[in-house]
Amino acid sequence: MGKKRVFLIVMDSVGVGELPDAADYGDEGSNTVKAAATSGFLDMPVMKSLGFFNIKGIDDMYDDIPLAPKYAVSRLAERSKGKDTTTGHWEISGIVSEKPMPVFSSGFPQDFIDEYSKRCGRGILCNKAYSGTAVIADYGREHVETGSLIVYTSADSVFQIAAHEDVIPVEQLYEYCRIAREMLQGDLGVGRVIARPFDGEWPYKRTSHRHDFSLVPPKDTMLDVLSGNGFDVLSVGKIIDIFAQKGITEHVRTENNEQGIERTLEYMDRDFEGLVFTNLVDFDMVYGHRNDAEGYAKALSYFDSRLPEILGKLRDDDILMITADHGCDPVTPSTDHSREYIPLVVYGKKLKTGVNLGTRSSFADIGATILDYFGQKITIAGESFLKEILNGEIL
Numbered sequence: 001m002g003k004k005r006v007f008l009i010v011m012d013s014v015g016v017g018e019l020p021d022a023a024d025y026g027d028e029g030s031n032t033v034k035a036a037a038t039s040g041f042l043d044m045p046v047m048k049s050l051g052f053f054n055i056k057g058i059d060d061m062y063d064d065i066p067l068a069p070k071y072a073v074s075r076l077a078e079r080s081k082g083k084d085t086t087t088g089h090w091e092i093s094g095i096v097s098e099k100p101m102p103v104f105s106s107g108f109p110q111d112f113i114d115e116y117s118k119r120c121g122r123g124i125l126c127n128k129a130y131s132g133t134a135v136i137a138d139y140g141r142e143h144v145e146t147g148s149l150i151v152y153t154s155a156d157s158v159f160q161i162a163a164h165e166d167v168i169p170v171e172q173l174y175e176y177c178r179i180a181r182e183m184l185q186g187d188l189g190v191g192r193v194i195a196r197p198f199d200g201e202w203p204y205k206r207t208s209h210r211h212d213f214s215l216v217p218p219k220d221t222m223l224d225v226l227s228g229n230g231f232d233v234l235s236v237g238k239i240i241d242i243f244a245q246k247g248i249t250e251h252v253r254t255e256n257n258e259q260g261i262e263r264t265l266e267y268m269d270r271d272f273e274g275l276v277f278t279n280l281v282d283f284d285m286v287y288g289h290r291n292d293a294e295g296y297a298k299a300l301s302y303f304d305s306r307l308p309e310i311l312g313k314l315r316d317d318d319i320l321m322i323t324a325d326h327g328c329d330p331v332t333p334s335t336d337h338s339r340e341y342i343p344l345v346v347y348g349k350k351l352k353t354g355v356n357l358g359t360r361s362s363f364a365d366i367g368a369t370i371l372d373y374f375g376q377k378i379t380i381a382g383e384s385f386l387k388e389i390l391n392g393e394i395l
Contacts, residue, residue, distance in 0.1 A: 002315055002316060002317045003271070003272065003273035003317070004273055004274075004317050004318075004319075004373060004374060005272065005273065005274065005275075005276070005315065005317070005318045005319075006274075006275045006276070006318070006319045006320075006321065006370050006373060006374075007264065007267075007268065007275075007276045007278070007310070007314075007318065007319070007320045007321070008092075008275060008276070008277050008278065008321045008323070008366070008370070009264065009278045009280065009310075009320070009321070009322050009323070010089065010092070010277075010278065010279045010280065010323055010324060010325050011280055011283055011300075011303065011322065011323070011324050012085065012279055012280055012281050012282075012283050012284040012285070012324065012325060013032060013283050013284035013288045013324060013325065013326055013327055013328035013337065014032055014033060014283055014300070014324040014327075014342075014343065015030065015031065015032040015033070015324060015326060015327020015328070015329070015338060015340025015341060015342060015343075016031065016032070016033050016055055016056075016057040016058050016075055016324075016327075016340060016341050016342065016343045017030070017031040017034075017056075017057030017058070017075075017340055017341050018030050018031065018338070018339065018340055018341075019077055019078060019339050019340060019341060020077075021339065022338070022339040022340070024339075025083055025338075025339040026155075026334065027083070027327070027329070027332070027334075027338040027339040027340070029332075030327050030329040030332060030338035030339070030340055031057060031058070031327075031329065031340065032288065032296075032327040032328055032329045032330070032338065032340060033057075033058050033061075033300075033343075034058060034061065035293055035296075035329045035330050035331040035332070036293050036296040036297040036300060036330060037061060037297060038293055038331060039293040039294040039296070039297045040297075041294050041297035041298050041301065042297040042300060042301060043297075043301040043304065044300055044301060044304040045304065046304045046305075046307040046308060046311075047304050047307065047322075047345065048062070048065075049070060050069070050070060050071050050073075050345050050347060051068075051069025051070050051071050051072070051073040051345060051356075052073065052322075052343065052345050053065050054066070054068070054069035054073050054356060055073050055074065055075050055343045055344075055345075056075050056341075056358070056359060057075055057341055057343075058343075068354045068356060069354060069355070069356055070353060070354065071345065071346060071347045071351070071353055071354075071355070072345070072346040072347075072351060072352065072353075072355040072356075072357060072388075072389045073343070073344060073345050073346070073355070073356055073357065074343075074344040074346075074356070074357035074358060074359070074360050074385075075341040075342065075343055075344065075358075075359050075360070076323075076341060076342050076344055076359070076360045076361075076362065076363050076365060076366070077341055077359065077360065077361055077362065077363075078091060078326070078339070078341075078342070078362070078363055079091065079096045079361065079362040079363070079364070079381075080095075080096050080097040080098070080100075080363075081097060081098065081099060081100035082097060082100045082101055082157070082191075083156070083326045083327070083337045083338065083339040083340075084101060084156045084157050084158070084191050084192075084326065084337060085156075085191070085192065085238075085242060085284075085325055085326070085337075086101065086157070086191035086192055086214050086215065086242055087100075087101060087157075087191065087326075088324075088325030088326045088342070088363065089239070089242045089243070089279075089325050090217055090221065090242075090243075091362065091363040091364050091381070092323065092325065092363045092364065092366050092367055093217075093221035093222045093223055093243070093364075093367045093380070094219075094220075094221045094222050094364050094367040094368065094380025094381050094382055095217055095218070095219050095221055095364075095380070095381065096362065096364060096381045100157070101157035101189065101190060101191040101215075102157055102187060102188065102189065102190060103153070103155060103156065103157050103190075104129075104153050104159075104190070105129045105153065105154075105155060106128075106129070107127040107128050107129075107153070108127055108151070108153070108159065108188070109188075112183065112188060113127055113151070115183070116151075116179070116180060116183060117149075119179050119183075120149065120176050120179060122147055122148055122149050122176075123146060123147070123148030123149070124148060124149055124151050125139045125142060125143060125146075125148045125149065125150045125151065126138075126139050126150050126151055126152045127151050127152070128152060128153070129152065129153050129154050129155065130152040130153075130154070131289075131335055132152075132160070132162070132196060132206065132289065133206070133290065135150055135152045135162060136150065136162050136196075136198050136203070136204045136206065137202070137203035137204065139162075140162075140164065140198065140202055140203070140204045141202055143162070143163065143164060143167065144164055144166075144167055147167055147168070149161055149162075149163060149168075149176060150162040150163065150196075153190075154335075154336055155334070155336035155337070156191070156336060156337055157190045157191040157192070158190055158191065158192050158193070158194055159180055159184055159190050159192075159193045159194070160193075160194045160196050161173060161176055161177055161180065161193070161194070161195055161196060162196040162197070162198060162206075163176075163196075163197055163198070164197070164198055164199060164204070165197050165198070165199045165207060165209070166199065168197075170195070170197050170209045173195045173197055174195055174211055176195075177193045177194070177195045177211065177213050178213065180193045180213075181193045181213040189215055190215075191214060191215060192212045192213065192214050192215075192241075192242075193212070193213040194210065194211070194212050194213070195209070195210060195211040195212075195213075196210060197209045197210070208255035208256070210285075211241065212238050212241035212242065213241065213244075214241055214242050214243065214244050215244065216244040216246055217243055217244070217246055217247075219380075220247070220379070220380070221243065221246070221247055221367065221380060222247075222275075222367035222368075222370055222371050222380055223243060223246065223247025223248060223275075223277070224246065224247035225247075225371055225376050225377075225379060225380070226247070226274055226275055226370075226371070226374060226376065227247050227248065227249050227274075228247075229374075229376060231273055231274035231275065231374060232249050232250065232272040232273060232274030232275070233247055233248050233249045233250075233274055233275050233277065234248075234249065234250045234251070234267050234270075234272070234274065234275065234276045234277070235248045235250070235251040235252070235276075235277050235278075236251075236252055236254060236260055236263045236264050236267070236276065236277070236278035236279065237253065237254045237260045237263075237278055237279035237280065237281055238253070238279050238281060239251070239277045239278070239279050240253065242279070248277075249274075254281075256281070256282050256286075257280045257281070257282040257283070257299060257302065257303065258302075260278055260279065260280045260281070261280070261303070261306045261309075261310070263278075264276060264278045264310065265309060265310065265313060268310070268313040268314070269313065274374075275370060279325075280303065282299050283296060283299050283300070283328070284328050284337075286299070287299055287330060288327075288328025288329070288330050288335075288337075289328060289335050289336070290330075290335065291330045291331065291332075291335055292330055293330040293331050296330045311347070314347070314348070314349065315349075316349050316350060317348075317349075317350065318348060318349070319346065319347070319348040319351065319373060320345075320346070320347045320348065321344065321345070321346050321366060321370075322343070322344070322345040323342055323343060323344045323345075323363075323366060324342040324343060325342065325363075326338070326339070326340060326342070327339065327340030341359070342363060344357075344366065346389055348389075350391055351389045351390060351391060352388075352389050352390065352391055355388060355389050357385055357388060357389075360383075360385070361383075362381060362382055362383075363382075364380060364381040364382025365382045365383050365384070365385055366382070367380055367381075367382050368380060368381075368382030368383055368384040369382075369384045369385050369386050371384070372384035372386040373386055
């Protein structure tokens with residue numbers, strides 16, 4: 001038997017329908033995949049052949065869906081309280097957040113803002129919930145004139161700092177983020193501090209130098225278990241930031257989905273034993289938050305067009321898992337994340353076919369199954385479904 005490898009790809013925000021408590025989050029009726037399809041540009045024949053559209057919530061989108069998926073599929077509910085990137089990825093990896101991360105939709109407390117301004121030596125603009133593109137159009141000129149930082153948030157647990165790259169160099173902006181991350185703990189402990197650099201002339205354009213500074217996971221995740229037991233944990237995209245580098249043995253950052261796919265393919269050519277954990281960010285960052293259903297559908301279709309390359313590089317004992325971390329319905333009035341089930345497609349040359357795992361109770365089942373595959377004791381939240389998809393000849 002060869003070395004075991006798992007490739008876990010998170011299609012950031014590709015939800016498949018509202019969770020039972022979606023109304024509590026203002027997300028009743030959300031279904032990100034169906035919303036993208038309303039544009040008429042959704043074309044995912046490879047994912048369809050794998051069984052993606054057999055997943056409950058999107059299984060009524062086409063008339064020609066077989067009764068059973070070709071490979072293993074499921075949809076998973078979020079046990080954690082929240083709908084943000086950090087909470088979703090942490091739960092996938094085995095941490096269930098019983099308490100939601102704090103949000104500050106009316107802005108951060110003034111005493112915090114005053115102290116933060118003092119530590120940075122700069123004024124503060126905005127301090128409101130705002131669209132990322134609108135905030136630089138509305139406050140960008142004043143920022144350029146004064147050098148004050150544009151601070152804003154959203155319905156998610158984030159503290160975002162926007163600055164023009166000609167006014168505040170990117171590395172300096174990152175340092176301001178580190179100061180905020182150090183200060184934002186306890187009751188102010190938002191999930192992420194995000195650098196949002198922009199450039200050009202008004203109304204300005206955000207650059208690809210975004211950088212996330214997350215809380216350190218409060219417990220060990222599947223990443224810690226794997227790396228602590230000698231397995232490689234290779235991260236692609238913002239995974240390194242979401243987990244504050246904890247449990248990761250090697251990483252590469254990316255600027256878009258294309259780079260995320262390319263870096264994943266490069267890792268597939270490597271001889272290693274362990275996990276490649278990839279986040280494809282464009283679905284969420286570029287299209288979901290901008291209510292661009294057409295762009296979202298085209299991004300899904302592009303990912304589908306690259307899947308044959310990924311499938312073609314899988315070795316006999318490899319497992320591919322394709323999932324998401326929350327929703328971001330592009331046709332609702334809100335531009336924020338939506339509280340949705342996430343999809344799961346599992347493929348491996350030696351796995352069972354035609355397995356529909358139905359609806360599972362936690363994202364953490366993904367992490368538990370990965371640990372189970374590598375023969376590790378499951379010390380995280382979640383229940384393994386490995387026996388339900390395994391032919392029995394791999395372990």
